Amino acid sequence: MTKSAGSLVVFTVLVGVCAVPARAGTGKCSPDSAPVGPVCVDKYEASVWTLPTTSPSLVKKVQAGKATLEDLMRAGATQLGCAGPPYSETPFPESFPDDGNWTEPAYAISIPGVLPTTCASWFQAEQACRLSGKRLLTNQEWQAAAASTPDPGTDDAMSDCNIGRPFAQALTPTGSRGKCVSRWGVYDMVGNAAEYVADWGEQATTCALWLSGDSSCVGGNSAEGLPAATLRGGSFSDEDGGTKAGVFSVRMTDSPYYAVGTHGFRCGR
16 A cells, blocks of 8 residues: 655555554654664563454554553453463464564564563564564664663662562563663663564673673684574573673573573664
């Protein structure tokens, strides 16, 4: 479908119930994201959802960045993620496998008040972003968006970033830690779920600490010769083994296939 408005032309391609709109280049960010220079970065860590095939209008709303939790609940959408407690989400179906070769779509959505989706591989994260008209951030874009996120080293279990120290370790709902926000208006970039970014590299075989105390697991000449997906920010459990979450935390130890309860992601446009 093609629509014209003056000199502006917007193309929309329909794939089943999956409408994939081209970006119009207006320079404005959608309501679910914040402008970080020329990039629109999702305000909240991604939650992944399957949508009813009878709701193409909801797909379009998701892709416009305007869907709310109320919209999803009303339509009977299902959140995907880790199946076991304390997550208790619906596991990713065979139609959206860990290699990303999906046959039925699932959508990454930036909304507050839900647990971010974890137990997603890099491949699933990348495809869920794309189906929502977005993409994974690059490492550089992620670093820019994290600017001035507090990195206190402790967690008061109320408003500090969710780094699990010294309190119980578990995911918390997106946007629920009021102080854990960057100067750009992006939440939870330190702790909670470690976030996949677009970049791959060599699997790390060693870890160190930045002068800030944030963890760095990069390089080491892995004998396996396999790539690793890059994770940023650390998670709620990154005190284990002496590593620490923070705005400089970077981890390149895990295969793009790897899916675990501490690993999530964030999309952008």
